[in-house]
Amino acid sequence: MANTDKRPPDLKEACVREALVIIADEGVEKLSLREVSRRLGVSHQAPYKHFESRDHILAEVIARAYEDFARHLEARPAVADPFDDLEAMGRAYMDYALGHPLQYRLMFGTPLPDPGRHPAMMEKAQYAFDLLRDRIATMALRPVNAGPADPTGDALFVWSCLHGLAGILQVKKLSGPAGDGPRPEAAPIMRHVMGRLGLALRPVT
Amino acid sequence: MANTDKRPPDLKEACVREALVIIADEGVEKLSLREVSRRLGVSHQAPYKHFESRDHILAEVIARAYEDFARHLEARPAVADPFDDLEAMGRAYMDYALGHPLQYRLMFGTPLPDPGRHPAMMEKAQYAFDLLRDRIATMALRPVNAGPADPTGDALFVWSCLHGLAGILQVKKLSGPAGDGPRPEAAPIMRHVMGRLGLALRPVT
DNA sequence: TGGTTTGGTTGACGCTGTCAACTGGCTCCT
DNA sequence: AGGAGCCAGTTGACAGCGTCAACCAAACCA
Incomplete structure (x- = not known):
């Protein structure tokens, strides 16, 4: 019950997509790996398995x-x-x-x-x-x-x-x-x- | 002995100048009010008496x-x-x-x-x-x-x-x-x- | 079968901005 | 003269951030 979202099978893909949504919603300066994790219902370190740093996910979006x-x-x-x-x-x-x-x-x-x-x-x-x-x-x-x-x-x-x-x-x-x-x-x-x-x-x- | 710097009489002026130095030294993303305070040998809240927020001091520099x-x-x-x-x-x-x-x-x-x-x-x-x-x-x-x-x-x-x-x-x-x-x-x-x-x-x- | 890799977890650290409360000194009315 | 009030600085706290480290479970493969 902690998390009704289904975890996406391809987390990397989902991260990039969610990052764009965050940027659209709240502006690029509010993009954070923790926010991505939170929205995806996943631990705050999970994205680090796919992106070296916060800048790397931004670079991917760009x-x-x-x-x-x-x-x-x-x-x-x-x-x-x-x-x-x-x-x-x-x-x-x-x-x-x-x-x-x-x-x-x-x-x-x-x-x-x-x-x-x-x-x-x-x-x-x-x-x-x-x-x-x-x-x-x-x-x-x-x-x-x-x-x-x-x-x-x-x-x-x-x-x-x-x-x-x-x-x-x-x-x-x-x-x-x-x-x-x-x-x-x-x-x-x-x-x-x-x-x-x-x-x-x-x-x- | 805690601080050999002489505190500048005009803190606001000094903040703006130091902010530019920080940006030159470490890049704009590393500009923080705390770093400004630290370099000026002043408490981390002092700059807030002169600038509403971190963005306001950046706006002044720009x-x-x-x-x-x-x-x-x-x-x-x-x-x-x-x-x-x-x-x-x-x-x-x-x-x-x-x-x-x-x-x-x-x-x-x-x-x-x-x-x-x-x-x-x-x-x-x-x-x-x-x-x-x-x-x-x-x-x-x-x-x-x-x-x-x-x-x-x-x-x-x-x-x-x-x-x-x-x-x-x-x-x-x-x-x-x-x-x-x-x-x-x-x-x-x-x-x-x-x-x-x-x-x-x-x-x- | 058992070891390694992959992808996820929790926990901690130090950094940040910012709010709140406090303090000492200066000015300014009365 | 003397108190009121402001001004500039202080310390202390809080939450959010990136990131390092350790752990763990399932998949994979020799």
């Missing part, structure tokens, strides 16, 4: 967010023109950021728990970034500074703009009344920044 | 970083041409980010402790952002999307690019050998991103 994010980017609607495809990628990025604010904040708004110690997590992050860089690497962009092409620099450039845009749109969304769906004023800002991106990248016709 | 940062932006070399001035601002931004990585990470890489609860801190942050927005607001930029001018959107655009650039340059700097000064490969990346920014903003001549 790694899955990166995977999910990368899948979302890859699932963008297919179009032929590279610039249109890049724009579709941008929209997929914004779509994910606004549709999964929790995961988004975990990936980009949380001080990553010592990246050097969590190579698996960083691999997933790199994979997502490479999706963008590889897309850009094959494009004929407007030259800049008469220098050599720099796909990594350009990917960084695009990524940063999207990140900043996502940040402000999230704030605007949160500050408005608690309605679902993107706030009405989001679209113009998005068009504006995407437009500037186009000006910077598209070759002059 | 607020000062924003002040320092804004001062740095304002102290950029004066030039007449608006675009050159904007570029100088960008350089001042990067200069601060690379020269004060600790403060920079505090401002932009730390989950701000519930901004709503620390309005003083947010004011300083807003002031720094407004420096950029006001600079941009008076400029004749290349029009985008045939829409109305949007200085806030453009400021966000510029800010984001600089932020992304700062992020990657910090990483590159850290991954190299422990030399002081910017790494040699920083300059090209910086020129590249700044160049893209120019392409996006400068009216076609």
Whole structure:
């Protein structure tokens, strides 16, 4: 009677899932292995058999967010023109950021728990970034500074703009009344920044 | 004999300063009011007379970083041409980010402790952002999307690019050998991103 | 069969933030 | 002058946290 929950057969899986629930419920700073154990009806040390430390379970949650994010980017609607495809990628990025604010904040708004110690997590992050860089690497962009092409620099450039845009749109969304769906004023800002991106990248016709 | 330190006359000041030292020494996650008290040779509750909670002292440290940062932006070399001035601002931004990585990470890489609860801190942050927005607001930029001018959107655009650039340059700097000064490969990346920014903003001549 | 591995348990330690009660000194009215 | 009251600091307690250590039972395999 002490515990009506059925103990999940795969505790590791259950821990990761429950960790995300806790973060959603109470914020990332309230994530603790003890809370995970408690909710799973298991002793406070059980999770230690599967995760070295509190940071390791957080790293696992974040790694899955990166995977999910990368899948979302890859699932963008297919179009032929590279610039249109890049724009579709941008929209997929914004779509994910606004549709999964929790995961988004975990990936980009949380001080990553010592990246050097969590190579698996960083691999997933790199994979997502490479999706963008590889897309850009094959494009004929407007030259800049008469220098050599720099796909990594350009990917960084695009990524940063999207990140900043996502940040402000999230704030605007949160500050408005608690309605679902993107706030009405989001679209113009998005068009504006995407437009500037186009000006910077598209070759002059 | 218990404590050879002379107790500082202004404990609040001393706390803020010591907090920054702790963050520099051991990382922001190790900042605790008790550690501050200990280092100052004062009881573990003394800081509570000046700060409501651990987050409040962190907010104060961050607020000062924003002040320092804004001062740095304002102290950029004066030039007449608006675009050159904007570029100088960008350089001042990067200069601060690379020269004060600790403060920079505090401002932009730390989950701000519930901004709503620390309005003083947010004011300083807003002031720094407004420096950029006001600079941009008076400029004749290349029009985008045939829409109305949007200085806030453009400021966000510029800010984001600089932020992304700062992020990657910090990483590159850290991954190299422990030399002081910017790494040699920083300059090209910086020129590249700044160049893209120019392409996006400068009216076609 | 018996030893090892795996995954769980309980218990303890020291750290943290924070609440509560106390104290000594300073200021400020009357 | 003298008491009221505040201010800045004190000690002491409490619960929650991560983590180490020891223990234990079932599964697995030689």
